[in-house]
Amino acid sequence: MRPLSGRAGVPGDKSISHRALMLSALAVGESVVEGLLEGEDVLATAAAMRAMGATIERGADGRWTIHGVGVGGLLQPDQALDMGNSGTSTRLLMGLVASHPITATFIGDASLSKRPMNRVIAPLSEMGAEINASPGGRLPLMLRGLCPAVPIEYCLPVASAQVKSAVLLAGLNTPGVTRVIEPVPTRDHSERMLRGFGAELTVEEDGDGARVISIRGEAELTPQHIVVPGDPSSAAFPTVAALIVPGSEIVIGNVGLNPTRAGVYDVLRMMGADIEFVDRREVGGEPVADLRVRASTLRGIEVPPDIAPSMIDEFPILFVAAALAEGRTITRGLEELRVKESDRLAVMATGLRAIGARVEEAEEGLVIDGTGGAPLAGGATIATHLDHRIAMSFAVAGLAATDAVTIDDMTPVQTSFPVFTELMRGLGAELR
Numbered sequence: 051m052r053p054l055s056g057r058a059g060v061p062g063d064k065s066i067s068h069r070a071l072m073l074s075a076l077a078v079g080e081s082v083v084e085g086l087l088e089g090e091d092v093l094a095t096a097a098a099m100r101a102m103g104a105t106i107e108r109g110a111d112g113r114w115t116i117h118g119v120g121v122g123g124l125l126q127p128d129q130a131l132d133m134g135n136s137g138t139s140t141r142l143l144m145g146l147v148a149s150h151p152i153t154a155t156f157i158g159d160a161s162l163s164k165r166p167m168n169r170v171i172a173p174l175s176e177m178g179a180e181i182n183a184s185p186g187g188r189l190p191l192m193l194r195g196l197c198p199a200v201p202i203e204y205c206l207p208v209a210s211a212q213v214k215s216a217v218l219l220a221g222l223n224t225p226g227v228t229r230v231i232e233p234v235p236t237r238d239h240s241e242r243m244l245r246g247f248g249a250e251l252t253v254e255e256d257g258d259g260a261r262v263i264s265i266r267g268e269a270e271l272t273p274q275h276i277v278v279p280g281d282p283s284s285a286a287f288p289t290v291a292a293l294i295v296p297g298s299e300i301v302i303g304n305v306g307l308n309p310t311r312a313g314v315y316d317v318l319r320m321m322g323a324d325i326e327f328v329d330r331r332e333v334g335g336e337p338v339a340d341l342r343v344r345a346s347t348l349r350g351i352e353v354p355p356d357i358a359p360s361m362i363d364e365f366p367i368l369f370v371a372a373a374l375a376e377g378r379t380i381t382r383g384l385e386e387l388r389v390k391e392s393d394r395l396a397v398m399a400t401g402l403r404a405i406g407a408r409v410e411e412a413e414e415g416l417v418i419d420g421t422g423g424a425p426l427a428g429g430a431t432i433a434t435h436l437d438h439r440i441a442m443s444f445a446v447a448g449l450a451a452t453d454a455v456t457i458d459d460m461t462p463v464q465t466s467f468p469v470f471t472e473l474m475r476g477l478g479a480e481l482r
């Protein structure tokens with residue numbers, strides 16, 4: 051196990067990149083986006099917005115220029131919108147189409163075609179969209195928007211930023227005020243960016259502590275210059291790698307630390323991780339810092355379930371950290387992990403066991419008894435099930451294993467973190 055060292059910067063935030071393209075495509079005039087994540091998921095959003103009329107170009111300097119069509123101006127796409135592996139593209143774009151007078155067919159890969167869409171079909175149908183989905187409320191589906199749509203007040207039955215955003219984006223072209231009530235806070239990039247583009251959006255707390263988000267529709271959006279911060283979800287992989295490989299010390303520059311996203315760093319620190327936030331600043335209206343990470347003796351903890359929404363994508367890599375910690379880590383309240391790109395509770399439990407970790411799988415979480423820092427056995431091949439975060443989590447686990455860990459398919463990493471392998475190698479990781 052060679053220690054990791056050096057400095058790296060992670061690519062742009064995936065959630066913010068999707069939203070930057072969508073809102074730029076709805077503004078009147080030219081927006082510029084710097085630091086856009088050029089991963090397959092975001093490129094699927096770009097292709098869909100182009101198919102509905104926006105002009106989107108990448109300059110030689112890596113900046114993206116977008117000429118929007120104006121709210122209400124989306125055009126009928128000629129072909130099915132191929133969402134690839136991207137749940138965020140699918141659900142947010144369904145929201146946009148729902149209040150435009152167009153019909154669109156959404157298709158995706160095998161993983162996306164298994165994921166539940168009823169969570170967006172329900173509120174968007176209330177707003178007047180007509181949706182014909184495959185059995186079980188899955189892709190492929192056809193959505194016929196209604197214009198003008200009907201404003202609704204919708205209380206989220208699942209903690210999902212995608213559902214929240216779908217309703218808010220549908221509300222953008224709906225007369226009157228559309229309201230989403232969010233009992234458990236989720237990532238707030240849509241709210242921040244909608245405001246940044248000039249939409250009339252307010253966030254209040256009701257008597258029960260729920261967030262009430264109201265958007266006034268038929269908005270006019272003003273083009274923006276957006277700088278996308280580095281993705282904290284991507285940064286979590288080299289972070290955990292440096293924590294679990296003895297002797298490591300690395301710096302990851304420009305990591306977004308929006309409080310609705312950064313829960314994994316709080317939890318790792320609760321476990322004893324040496325993570326320093328250096329040079330805290332703001333980039334594109336989001337808090338950012340450089341992370342200095344040193345190898346640490348981690349201790350198992352009971353992860354407070356209310357932190358889950360702020361680190362929902364980071365559980366796979368947290369489970370790897372837990373597998374090398376001293377003592378027991380208990381996680382609960384994670385039923386949403388079963389409907390991500392794969393069933394992340396089942397796939398992580400199976401894979402971790404195969405490389406020698408002690409893991410019990412419960413309905414809503416994993417219980418992991420760590421090695422106390424001793425390497426895992428390794429020596430197994432992991433099935434990634436078209437899930438980028440499974441691939442990267444086990445690549446990191448392999449760095450702290452005696453025998454090599456083989457990943458059956460690294461191509462899913464292209465969806466969110468195309469430079470993962472080069473970046474890890476640059477820090478000294480032995481990935482073949």
Ligand code: S3P
Binds near residue numbers: 064066209212237
């Ligand atoms: C996302 C929201 C989350 C997250 C996904 C990105 C977003 O999904 O898992 O990777 O950009 O809004 P849910 O809304 O399903 O929790």
